[in-house]
Amino acid sequence: MKKLLLFCTVLLISGCATTVPVKQKFPEAPKVLMEKCEPLETIDKPSIVFSEFLKVVTKNYTKHHSCSSMVEAWQEWYTEQKKIFDEVNK
């Protein structure tokens, strides 16, 4: 009889455990953010005029700024998406 009562108690308590069958997926990142940063340019000649040298440096800085803005966009994307995601499970 004790075992029966124990079984009944466990069954009744298990009835309290309910989960909502609605799953939330973390969103996919936009394709533009998945693009890799371009490799920096090098100078493949033994000599170069000053202005050409400066142009290569400028192009590399431009690539850096572009890649840097991509990282900032990633950080913003993650922060915003996490905020939205966490809001649902509050």
Added chain:
Amino acid sequence: MPEFIVHLIFIAGIVGTIAGFVLGFIPLISKYKLPIQIISILLLTLGVYLEGGIAEKAKWELRVKEMEAKVAEAQAQSAQVNTEIVEKIVTKTKTIKVQGEKIVEYIDREVKVYDNTCTVPEVAIQAHNMAAKNIAPKQEGK
């Protein structure tokens, strides 16, 4: 399972439990006291469980609907954020590219005149290439 069956199981469980535990002095019941007690406890437990299920069902369904609405709203917000960020990054990349091109034009216009007076030593080119590839020099000074 239809709700009336659940109610029947619950009522049968209550009646059986009363009969088995309280009305044991009645000769007909006292003869089958133990089986009545066991079956009625099982029925009562099942009945309580199922009644609880019915009572929770509406509340639970409402919660599911709320959750679905929240998820849908989050998906819409998420898509909106995606669009905004993509627009922002595309614009920013374009601006950076245009700025870079303007600086190159400036170099052609303003710096080119110093090409004859300002020479770039080979070590400066090597240093630049090492920095671009993130490779440290192999020996000191080279």
